[in-house]
Amino acid sequence: MTVTLPALLSQLLLGLVNGSFYAMLSLGLAVIFGLLGVINFAHGALFMMGAVIAWMGATYWSINYWVMLLLAPLLVGAFGIVIERLLLRRIYRLDPLYGLLLTLGLTLLIEGAFRSAYGVSGLGYDTPELLEGATSVGFMMLPNYRAWVVAVSVAVCLATWFLIEKTRLGAYLRAGTENPRLVEAFGINVPLMVMLTYGFGVALAAFAGVLAAPVIQVTPLMGQNLIIVVFAVVVIGGMGSIMGSVLTGLGLGVIEGLTKVFYPEASSTVVFLIMVVVLLVRPAGLFGKEA
Amino acid sequence: MKKLAPVAYGLLLLALLAAPFLGAYPVFVMKLLCFALFAAAFNLLLGYTGLLSFGHAAFFGGSAYAAGYAMKAWGATPEIGLLLGTAVGALLGMGFGLLAIRRQGIYFAMITLALAQMVFFAAVQAPFTGGEDGLQGVPRGRLFGLIDLSNDLTMYYLVVAVVVAAFALIARSVHSPFGQVLKGIKENEPRAVSLGYDTHRFKLLAFVLSAALSGLAGALKTLVLGFATLSDVHWTASGGVILMTLVGGMGTLSGPLVGSAVVVLLENKLGEIGAGIASFTGLAWFNTLGESVTMVTGLIFVICVLAFRRGVMGEAQALATRWMRGGR
Numbered sequence A: 001m002t003v004t005l006p007a008l009l010s011q012l013l014l015g016l017v018n019g020s021f022y023a024m025l026s027l028g029l030a031v032i033f034g035l036l037g038v039i040n041f042a043h044g045a046l047f048m049m050g051a052v053i054a055w056m057g058a059t060y061w062s063i064n065y066w067v068m069l070l071l072a073p074l075l076v077g078a079f080g081i082v083i084e085r086l087l088l089r090r091i092y093r094l095d096p097l098y099g100l101l102l103t104l105g106l107t108l109l110i111e112g113a114f115r116s117a118y119g120v121s122g123l124g125y126d127t128p129e130l131l132e133g134a135t136s137v138g139f140m141m142l143p144n145y146r147a148w149v150v151a152v153s154v155a156v157c158l159a160t161w162f163l164i165e166k167t168r169l170g171a172y173l174r175a176g177t178e179n180p181r182l183v184e185a186f187g188i189n190v191p192l193m194v195m196l197t198y199g200f201g202v203a204l205a206a207f208a209g210v211l212a213a214p215v216i217q218v219t220p221l222m223g224q225n226l227i228i229v230v231f232a233v234v235v236i237g238g239m240g241s242i243m244g245s246v247l248t249g250l251g252l253g254v255i256e257g258l259t260k261v262f263y264p265e266a267s268s269t270v271v272f273l274i275m276v277v278v279l280l281v282r283p284a285g286l287f288g289k290e291a
Numbered sequence B: 001m002k003k004l005a006p007v008a009y010g011l012l013l014l015a016l017l018a019a020p021f022l023g024a025y026p027v028f029v030m031k032l033l034c035f036a037l038f039a040a041a042f043n044l045l046l047g048y049t050g051l052l053s054f055g056h057a058a059f060f061g062g063s064a065y066a067a068g069y070a071m072k073a074w075g076a077t078p079e080i081g082l083l084l085g086t087a088v089g090a091l092l093g094m095g096f097g098l099l100a101i102r103r104q105g106i107y108f109a110m111i112t113l114a115l116a117q118m119v120f121f122a123a124v125q126a127p128f129t130g131g132e133d134g135l136q137g138v139p140r141g142r143l144f145g146l147i148d149l150s151n152d153l154t155m156y157y158l159v160v161a162v163v164v165a166a167f168a169l170i171a172r173s174v175h176s177p178f179g180q181v182l183k184g185i186k187e188n189e190p191r192a193v194s195l196g197y198d199t200h201r202f203k204l205l206a207f208v209l210s211a212a213l214s215g216l217a218g219a220l221k222t223l224v225l226g227f228a229t230l231s232d233v234h235w236t237a238s239g240g241v242i243l244m245t246l247v248g249g250m251g252t253l254s255g256p257l258v259g260s261a262v263v264v265l266l267e268n269k270l271g272e273i274g275a276g277i278a279s280f281t282g283l284a285w286f287n288t289l290g291e292s293v294t295m296v297t298g299l300i301f302v303i304c305v306l307a308f309r310r311g312v313m314g315e316a317q318a319l320a321t322r323w324m325r326g327g328r
Helices: A005-036 A043-060 A065-086 A096-118 A144-166 A168-178 A180-185 A190-212 A222-237 A242-262 A270-281 B004-022 B026-049 B056-073 B078-100 B105-125 B152-175 B177-187 B189-194 B199-225 B235-248 B255-281 B284-307 B311-327
Strands: A134-136 A141-143
Touching: A005 A043, A005 A141, A005 A144, A005 A168, A005 A190, A005 A222, A005 A242, A043 A065, A043 A096, A043 A190, A043 A222, A065 A190, A096 A222, A096 B105, A096 B235, A096 B284, A134 A144, A141 A144, A144 A168, A144 A190, A144 A242, A168 A180, A168 A190, A180 A190, A222 A242, A222 A270, A222 B105, A242 A270, A270 B078, A270 B105, B004 B026, B004 B152, B026 B056, B026 B152, B026 B177, B026 B199, B026 B235, B026 B255, B056 B078, B056 B105, B056 B199, B056 B235, B078 B105, B078 B199, B105 B235, B152 B177, B152 B199, B177 B189, B177 B199, B189 B199, B235 B255, B235 B284, B235 B311, B255 B284, B255 B311
Parallel strands: none
Antiparallel strands: A134 A141
């Protein structure tokens, strides 16, 4: 089997693109889980919502990509806040498993609604004009849009890391994760913080969805398989550290891309296989703290 | 309550035995029974051990394929198919269990889901599963090489016998000392550890038992309907069995039976229910209800989690207890 260098590099880049989505989604999951104690199964559905809203904007109201990149996360974030206020807030006292079941129900509702509106076939979404084409970087042609996805995702992840680890707001957030009642006693509005955190987490998912719209086929079911891979990513990385989720996400994307080159049959399962190995060797996850 | 239960189960069994003569469509009741067994096996884990597996579709669907392949390609007799299905379920359960038990709570659910997704992709890619079409036209064959099962009525009584036996096994396990330890683990695992129980072994055993019986249910389903498809191994099947258990009442013996009946009826008859509501209320929109099974399922999930966590049988038991206290 011969693998040409350009083919290898282009799969590597595609792997990084997927890895960026894994990173942003697992980051959102980790932040939400930290503060709410809820594993947001609906994350994949909200990712899909971001992409489909971008498509709707382009198709019905001819709103361009750049506006949707901002607007779709805001809309989905607002939707998330409504979910948090009306539904999630009622189950914080219960076993975390109920959070998973509730968000599973929400996933079925959201995906079912979009499926009855748009079916299961792909909705075409064009790459924005500004980022069409490719740039030659000497040894390969670098597709502009893919490079943009990776760059902006890494930037967003780093900004999130900075926000949580280095700012005062982030300090409140981390304190709220450790001991919400004590933080509340210091006069910080924890329920508001929880609400905004959920909104922020799902907005991140929607942002990834808009970024994905030109590279992954937009369909109402596009988040379904993705969320399961992201769960495996979270198990591998552990939800303890932000940098951990980001690195694990990107790394697994790259590994998946390489598997596509060398052994395509295993490309859909390689992340799960890695999860098995990690569970055997280091059950707490690569960056995990708890047992 | 305690005295009432045997009477209720006796009546249910009588109804099952008489059902084909009372106008029930045997194939539908058989399908229902397969899912009832699946849900009861799942409840052994969720309701009695407190472990939420999100990967039971792998055992159900994996065994459905294994049994179907053995009967179709090797011409295995039905009892061999069922045994093989159970064994495949148990083996898969062993593998899943050994890995997933290393983590707890929410991680346990995510790991089982991811492992089951591997089985799903295996079923998509493997040469013997028939890919998107699934395994079609599995013959029912002759039980022990003697009894022809192509007759729906014969098949029906075999299914009733198998499901009742498996359900009796579950009931026995739950009430045995083993079942008591499982409940202890569910309530307070550290305490069970401090009492000297090897909780990992108990959890693994419960997991394997649950997976084996789910496998039996899957193999039985293939035998009855004659096919195994990707929807049997898809994660939505795992979601479905969670819903059945939740609706019926986790941790109650009879809950999964009620829950599976509700969910299977809903999935099969939602179109008719919708048409009924439409003619009753005059709202044409309800005619399209049959196409939105996913949404209705999601809605039931949300309602159950928010307001109906004890499920039908859990609520019934609570009501009965209150009523008996009031009567005294």
